[in-house]
Amino acid sequence: MSFQPLIPLAGYAGWRFLSGSLENQVARFAGDPAGTRDVAYFREKIGQVTDAAGLVSDFRLLRVALGAFGLQDDLPNRAFIQKVLSDPVTADTALVNRLADKRYRAFAEAFGFGGPLPPRNRLPGFADNILARSTRQDFERAVGSQSPDMRLALAAQREVPELAARGLTDTTSWLSVLGNPPLRKVFETAFGLPASIGTLDLDLQLKAFRDGARRLSGSSDFTQFTDPVRVEGLIRSFTLRTEASAGPSPLTPGYSALILLGAIR
Structure with missing residues (x-):
């Protein structure tokens, strides 16, 4: 990719700049010629795939599909990915239900190769949805x-x-956070929890995360995060804490203050 994301500042000021310019930056990133070739190939070919074996046998399709769920590091692990996609996700014995990282289940659900219904890759809008996720994930990796x-x-x-917004029980939602390493890191940091909390029994971890949410926002109910204001509050706490732990950083004089005052959008 020739376009590189612009992040002139660290901490919450940097987040304000990045989130404010996000739509424009992602659009420019998506327009890179190298990326558009993969987009065209995926859109043309994905509807022809009939099962998990067909997807994992096509390197270019699989690269886009895995990237859409942040699982690009598993590109060489084709037998594992085929098993993830082939098992019915509703079965307790399915591999995705035995993995701590819940991104695999989301990946399997999105394609639907293991269920009794036809796979979802032939549904209208499927390619656009996966490609949008993939572009966003690629941009995040560039960031x-x-x-x-x-x-x-x-x-x-x-x-x-x-x-x-998935309609899961509160406990299942929090367990999904605990099983998603990137999200877990954000919540741990935003709540001021030590990484060593992962060594505690699961019920104690759940209590610590719920207590952290209550301290931050006044509620431990996970559905609060359907509200963009609550999500922004979570990220604000995360970025402020990461900046504080990193110590002072050289910023353009006055720029951070201008962003925080809303002078730069």
Whole structure:
């Protein structure tokens, strides 16, 4: 990709700049010629795939599909991915239901190869949805090459409202956070929890995360994160804490103050 995301500042000021310019930056990123070739190939070919084996056998299709769910590191693990996609996600014994990382279940659900109904890759709008996710994830990875913390914040902005709107039980929603390493990092940091909390029993971890949410926003109910204001509050706490832990950073004089005052949109 020739276009590189612009992140002139660290911490919450940097987040305000990035989130305010996000639509324009993603559009410019998506217009890169290298990316448009993959988009055209995926849109043309994905509807011809009939099963999990067909998807994993096509490197270019699989690269886009995995990238849409942040699972691009599994590109060489084709047998594993085929198993993830082939098992019915509603079965307790399905591999995705035994994996701590819930991104695999979301990936399997999106394609629907393991269910009794026809796979979803032939539905209208499927290609556009996956490609939009893939472009956003690619952009987040490009951001991460400059600032890992900003990448985590972008992932939270995208994933937390989706999770809160899925209609899951409150416990299942929080367990999904615990099982998603990037999201877990955002919540842990925003709540001021130590990484070592992961060594505690699961019920104690759930209590700590719910207590952290209550301290931050006054509620432990995960559905609160369908509200963009609550999501922004979570990210604000995360970016402020990461900036504080990193110590002072050289910023353009006065620029941070201008952003926080709303002078720069």
